[in-house]
Amino acid sequence: MNRRVRVxxxxxxxxxxxxxxxxxxxxxxxxxxxxxxxxxLRIEDTDSQRFVPGxxxxxxxxxxxxxxxxxxxIEEGGPHAPYRQSERKEIYLKYAQDxxxxxxxxxxxxxxxxxxxxxxxxxxxxxxxxxxxxxxxKLQTSLNLSAxxxxxxxxxxxxxxxxxxxPENRNVEMDDIIxxxxxxxxxxxxxxxLYKSADQLPTYHLANIVDDHLMEISHVIRGEEWLPxxxxxxxxxxxxxxxxxxxxxxxxxxxxxxxxxxxLSKRDGDKFxxxxxxxxxxxxxxxxxxxxxxEGYYPEAFINMLALLGWNPGTEQExxxxxxxxxxxxxxxxxxxxxxxxxxxxxxxxxxxxxxQNDSDLALQIIPILKEQLxxxxxxxRAEKVAALLKERATFPKDLVELSRYMFIAPAEYDEKSVxxxxxxxxxxxxxxxxDLLSSxxxxxxxxxxxxxxxxxxxEYSMGQLMNTLRISIxxxxxxxxxxxxxxxxxxxxxxxxxxxxIAKL
RNA sequence: GCUCGAUUCGUCUAACGGUUAGGACGAGAGAUUCUCAUUCUCUAAAUAGGAGUUCGAUUCUCCUAUCGAGUACCA
Numbered sequence: 062m063n064r065r066v067r068v069x070x071x072x073x074x075x076x077x078x079x080x081x082x083x084x085x086x087x088x089x090x091x092x093x094x095x096x097x098x099x100x101x102l103r104i105e106d107t108d109s110q111r112f113v114p115g116x117x118x119x120x121x122x123x124x125x126x127x128x129x130x131x132x133x134x135i136e137e138g139g140p141h142a143p144y145r146q147s148e149r150k151e152i153y154l155k156y157a158q159d160x161x162x163x164x165x166x167x168x169x170x171x172x173x174x175x176x177x178x179x180x181x182x183x184x185x186x187x188x189x190x191x192x193x194x195x196x197x198x199k200l201q202t203s204l205n206l207s208a209x210x211x212x213x214x215x216x217x218x219x220x221x222x223x224x225x226x227x228p229e230n231r232n233v234e235m236d237d238i239i240x241x242x243x244x245x246x247x248x249x250x251x252x253x254x255l256y257k258s259a260d261q262l263p264t265y266h267l268a269n270i271v272d273d274h275l276m277e278i279s280h281v282i283r284g285e286e287w288l289p290x291x292x293x294x295x296x297x298x299x300x301x302x303x304x305x306x307x308x309x310x311x312x313x314x315x316x317x318x319x320x321x322x323x324x325l326s327k328r329d330g331d332k333f334x335x336x337x338x339x340x341x342x343x344x345x346x347x348x349x350x351x352x353x354x355x356e357g358y359y360p361e362a363f364i365n366m367l368a369l370l371g372w373n374p375g376t377e378q379e380x381x382x383x384x385x386x387x388x389x390x391x392x393x394x395x396x397x398x399x400x401x402x403x404x405x406x407x408x409x410x411x412x413x414x415x416x417x418q419n420d421s422d423l424a425l426q427i428i429p430i431l432k433e434q435l436x437x438x439x440x441x442x443r444a445e446k447v448a449a450l451l452k453e454r455a456t457f458p459k460d461l462v463e464l465s466r467y468m469f470i471a472p473a474e475y476d477e478k479s480v481x482x483x484x485x486x487x488x489x490x491x492x493x494x495x496x497d498l499l500s501s502x503x504x505x506x507x508x509x510x511x512x513x514x515x516x517x518x519x520x521e522y523s524m525g526q527l528m529n530t531l532r533i534s535i536x537x538x539x540x541x542x543x544x545x546x547x548x549x550x551x552x553x554x555x556x557x558x559x560x561x562x563x564i565a566k567l
Numbered sequence: 568g569c570u571c572g573a574u575u576c577g578u579c580u581a582a583c584g585g586u587u588a589g590g591a592c593g594a595g596a597g598a599u600u601c602u603c604a605u606u607c608u609c610u611a612a613a614u615a616g617g618a619g620u621u622c623g624a625u626u627c628u629c630c631u632a633u634c635g636a637g638u639a640c641c642a
Contacts, residue, residue: 189638243572249638289570289571400578406579409593538602
């Protein structure tokens with residue numbers, strides 16, 4: 062069947078979107094774009110209890126920051142609006158009732174308490190309670206009660222749910238693009254709730270099938286945690302008579318916690334020392350968790366890193382632009398096993414992207430940080446020089462600010478280790494000579510280095526000893542790029558002043 | 568417990584049933600350098616275990632082990 066590719070990312074607004082969710086969205090997006098199809102954002106807010114204010118806006122902002130563009134969604138609109146399930150609530154009841162009418166579902170009047178009690182009872186007997194063929198005709202269901210009784214209970218406002226009537230002992234045959242063929246016997250499954258009268262809302266299972274059908278979704282790409290629900294979903298398509306237009310499924314491997322075990326969860330916040338969220342998250346409770354954006358990651362680097370976590374094109378290419386990802390992506394190349402996220406690798410990707418920035422862009426990025434961190438105003442030209450000089454040594458733009466600190470501010474202290482190593486009387490004597498030599502120059506530039514080099518050789522001094530002594534006097538530490546480049550940057554006067562200060566102080 | 572899924576260097580991964588099992592991050596060593604970082608070179612590092620099928624299994628089948636997911640009137 063050749064139909065338009067339409068995929069959806071369907072998060073529930075119960076908190077910030079963690080990187081696992083971002084990756085699911087990304088793979089959906091890449092798949093859609095690769096096939097020239099549509100990427101739809103649908104908000105699955107059918108759990109009135111767990112709704113978190115701000116989560117929905119966060120999800121949209123997060124996707125936007127990542128460069129994932131939505132074709133149809135709650136802000137973008139589209140032919141199947143609304144895209145928020147809470148605003149579609151009227152449509153689901155009819156479908157649930159259709160299933161009752163066709164004999165695929167039934168009403169159940171059990172209270173949550175009585176079910177809890179049943180579960181406990183079974184547990185005490187060492188059994189597991191399952192709401193399925195074995196009990197549904199014994200409990201308070203429309204299969205057991207007379208039609209009149211059911212009708213009057215509903216009319217008098219008793220609380221009810223509609224449950225799917227899971228067939229007994231049927232092998233459900235399923236296909237997953239990533240995992241291949243899967244078979245499961247329906248007797249191991251239970252009668253899932255499809256619709257609840259209490260809040261007049263469907264559960265995920267009903268809503269997602271109905272909406273995917275109505276929205277003409279061609280491929281469902283979602284996390285592996287949904288795999289156990291797949292037979293139910295297959296059976297629902299069948300019960301509705303929608304087999305012909307049923308989407309294809311692909312279940313993505315999970316993202317694992319960096320240490321310990323289990324899948325990454327939004328509750329993991331930033332307790333591992335790195336963000337699990339794309340953006341800073343401020344929960345209504347006041348809790349906050351850091352985000353990749355705020356940490357200084359480039360969205361392109363973040364996406365590049367995430368794309369390769371569970372997918373690989375089979376080549377040795379590591380750096381991919383979004384367009385290259387779109388071009389190379391295929392679900393068949395998604396791996397089956399869960400992936401553990403590596404912070405080191407994320408940083409490496411960011412460093413790669415930082416180097417690829419051109420100096421003027423980088424300058425613009427660091428000027429505000431320079432202002433904020435060091436309280437100094439720097440011209441674009443000066444900032445460009447800093448960028449050019451230091452970008453190979455940085456992971457984040459903010460690193461450039463820290464690395465360039467002593468290019469703007471004279472050191473107030475001198476690193477003890479470096480001083481112990483190089484600040485020796487004989488070196489200081491030579492430094493004084495060098496100071497006089499420098500002061501005799503018109504100005505100090507990187508070209509001065511050659512001259513100094515020759516002078517050092519002539520005098521038979523040690524370049525390493527002298528240069529580091531000079532470096533300490535200027536920067537306070539034996540680190541950083543070419544000392545002559547730095548001297549050129551701060552200028553002759555400042556260079557001499559710092560040498561004098563160091564000689565006086567140390 | 569039950570059901571389903573997964574298992575290649577520490578981590579992310581590659582390998583029509585035939586390769587000295589490749590790459591990347593990280594680690595270690597060396598080279599370069601005025602220092603640090605970069606860069607470059609090199610090194611260590613893996614097919615969970617056991618049976619099959621096959622001329623030949625990382626690759627296919629089964630068993631075991633381990634890990635994970637699901638098992639809600641949550642998604």
